[in-house]
Amino acid sequence: MVQRYIRKILEARVYDVAVETPLDEARGLSERLNNRVLLKREDEQPVFSFKVRGAYNKMVQLTDEEKARGVITASAGNHAQGVAIAARELGIKATIVMPKTTPDVKVNNVRRLGGKAVLHGDAFDEARLHSQKLMAEKGLVYVHPYDDPDVIAGQGTVAMEMLRQEGGPINAIFVPVGGGGLIAGVAAYVKYLRPETKVIGVESAESACLKLAMDKGFRDTLDQVGIFADGVAVAQIGEHTWEIAKDNVDEVITVSTDEICAAIKDIFDDTRSVCEPAGALAVAGMKKYVEREGVEGQTLIAIDSGANVNFDRLRHIAERSELGEKREAIIAAKIPEKPGSFKKFCKALGSRNITEFNYRYSDDREAIVFAGVQIKPNNDGRDELLGELKEHLDEVVDLTEDETAKLHVRYMVGGHAPASVDNEVVYRFEFPERPGALMKFLNKLGGRWNISMFHYRNHGAAYGRVLVGLQVAEAERGQVDTFLDEIGYTYYNETGNAAYKLFLG
Structure with a gap:
């Protein structure tokens, strides 16, 4: 099977619309992680995502009769733009069904590229079902976002470029995973030519469909999918992608929202570019891998898969990045309701800075404070803080991993x-x-x-x-x-x- 994909990748036609993206060294990350970190900059594609590769490779191979019928797909963003630009290049009419929740920046870009954007449903699955209904009614050709051999081959050209750009040993390549098109193409090519190189998938903990399949040994569907990393919010790994991934992917690492936000900041610090949450998955997984394995002096590649992020999401990302970097802890503490208590609380913090402090008078016996505190960026920083606080205060609660505290309660403290x-x-x-x-x-x-x-x-x-x-x-x-x-x-x-x-x- 892999040999068949090698030929398809080598013969893939993507460069009519895609560009060969650079493989840049991330100097800041390299120094911090004590490894040579390289970023494959798929955020520099014309539509700011690798998705254009697979979409074009699929559509350029359609027959004249299929091209005349027109194509349709369902997408919440990156694949939609890839199909739209490919259709414009090939002179094909393209209909893209997008959820009504799709940000205007993506809808407008699809229309600017010449695609017909149809807004339907609140979520991707509703859009997908509507696209299949339109396909049947109008005789259109469906262009799947990931589960298609030609789409997989198009995405596999990312690996072809990386191995050509880096001639020395590559210890591991970290790949973001949604439906699996990118990791299937990368794993097939890399494992055929350099079987010693690890191919590691990285998923959001809220949509880890490949990890679910790896753990169970078969494709299954997640009961629930989180939407922070919307570009990879897929409930079930693809059928074609699973056939490749199950034998060629070394492991899957899952990362939290906070870890993704920290990785977005890492990429910005090194490149001055802002990637989308899905685009930062690989860096987040790489950091977790280095911390777990304690590796040094290795060459590690992370694929920065896209940069289609709404500007107004940056506020939320910035708030969560310090938590993801383990530079901030969120705590609750009880202190006596009397003069000098706050001073005692601050003294217990030592030289650490308070990043947030919320308090409201409740009764005359005790007060409960909600605080953000800067800590050392390592695993021991939070434990060290909690230990010192408990020496001076009667009750301290760690809320750093509590989503309700971070999303809501911190803005509601008032009694x-x-x-x-x-x-x-x-x-x-x-x-x-x-x-x-x-x-x-x-x-x-x-x-x-x-x-x-x-x-x-x-x-x-x-x-x-x-x-x-x-x-x-x-x-x-x-x-x-x-x-x-x-x-x-x-x-x-x-x-x-x-x-x-x-x-x-």
Whole structure:
């Protein structure tokens, strides 16, 4: 099978629209990690993503009859732009079905490139189903974003370039994974020519479909997919991509939102370019691998796969990058409600800087503070801080890994609910973000239970995030999940969350 793909990669036609991107040394990362770190700059493609390679290679090989019929695909961004620019080059009519949540910058670029953008549904799966309906009705040719041999071969040209650009030994190549088109093409080519080089997939912990398949030994579907790294938000690895990956990928590393944000900052520091969350996956995985294995003096390549990021998302990314770099800890602490307590708290921090401090008077006995604290950028920094604080304070809680604390509670600290608020349950929601979405969410939630707390913050992402308190009688608690399942939005029960209990409950 791999031999068949080698020939397809070597014969792939991508350079009518794609460019050979540089393999740049990341000097800052190299010094910090004590390894030679190289970045494959696919963010420098004409549409700021590698996706143009596979899309064009698939479409250039269509028959004249197929080209005359026109093509269709479903995409939330990068593949859509790849299909649009390929269609313009080849004189093919292209219809791209995109979720209504797709950022305007991507929709407008598809239209600028000559593609017909059809907005349908709140999520990719709805757009995909609609695209298949249109394909059947209009006789269009479907261009799959990843699960197609010609698309895989087009993406494999990334590996062909890397091995030509770096003639010396390559110890490991780190590849971002969504549906698997890129890693399948890279793994097939690299393992055939340099079997000693490790090919390591990197996935967001919120959409680790390849790791799921590797762990189980077969393709399975994730129950839930997170959307921060929207470019890789895929619930099931592709069929063709899995056939290659299962035998040629050495391992899969998963990374958190904070680790992705830190990697975006790392790439910016070295290149002065801002990549999208999916584009930074490989660097985030490389850092985790180096820390785990303790390797030094090796040549490591990370594929920077794309730079299609909305400007208004940068605020959220910047906030989370310090946590991802392990330079900041988020803590809650109880201190006596009396003069001098805050000074004692600061003294317990030593020379560390406070990055955030939230407090509101609650009663005359004790106060609970929410604080961000700068720490040493290593694994021991947080443990060292917590140890020192516990020597001086009665109760300290580490909230650094608590998503509810980081997304909501830090902006809501202002005192506990009054005694009149009883039977409160707390849920965290994600819902498609677009004008009017918040009102639609409230309408769906309805007036069945009284809303006792509400926090919403727009992070410039495709999905909005809300923290809601509902007053639900004990006898009705079992009905809540059933009701929320009918609404259809992703939700998490946070009633037992430590940050909620400390500051809001």
